[in-house]
Amino acid sequence: MLTMVRCVLLALVLFSSSALPQQFGREESFADVWAKGTPWGSHIDWAEDKLVACTESDPTSDQNPCHQFVAQALEKVYSVTDFRRDSEYLRPSQIVDYVSAQEGEWIEIGQASDQQALETAQSRANEGMPVIAVSPGHVALVLPGQLIPSGSWELRVPNSASFFPRSPLESYVGRRLSYAWQKTDSVDVKLYYRAH
DSSP states (O other): OOOHHHHHHHHHHTTOOOOOHHHHHHSSSSHHHTTTTSGGGHHHHHHHHHHHHHHOOTOOTOGGGGHHHHHHHHHHOOOOOTTTTTTOOHHHHHHHHHHHHOOSEEEEEEEOOOOHHHHHHHHHHTTTTOOEETTTTTEEEESSSEEEEEEETTEEEEEEEEEOSSGGGGGGEEGGGGGGGGGGGGGGEEEEEEOO
16 A cells, blocks of 8 residues: 555656645645745645645545644644544544534634635635635635636635545645535535634
8 A cells, every 4th residue: 555655646746847736736836825924824834744644644544644634724723722622633524513513613604605605715714714614524724815716616716725534645735625525515515714
């Protein structure tokens, strides 16, 4: 298995000018994604390390680090510990249950199929607030940046990060939110932000 992962990673390096720009998005440069003055600005190396650990992980393992990224990132970048229980981080499905059931801390913006909700989500992220997009079983982070046209969703969508435990090589930081879900799924995706 490790040999196969090394071959895949080597192929990524050989067939692209750099492995990181493929993972960190094609729409914006690395520096644009991590604009100075945002909460993410001082956590570039940390996010890069987490992405590499995720893409190198075994998708069948219950200990796959992709499961923990959202909860860890919210704690590291925003000091939000809502998704941590003792030394364990909540998994995406548990995060979805938490934000859907609670009232007050995480404020629902709307559905990802609504342009106004997408604009508000990007605006809140740019204001330094933690923003997440959730659907049953999956969570993505909305990152600071600009709205980017999505041909598949036919909307302008926020910059995002999404880790896929069952498909680690599809994980990314700094791509359109529409990379995380198909258009037909966008009506099931809800956007939330947390006011400090």
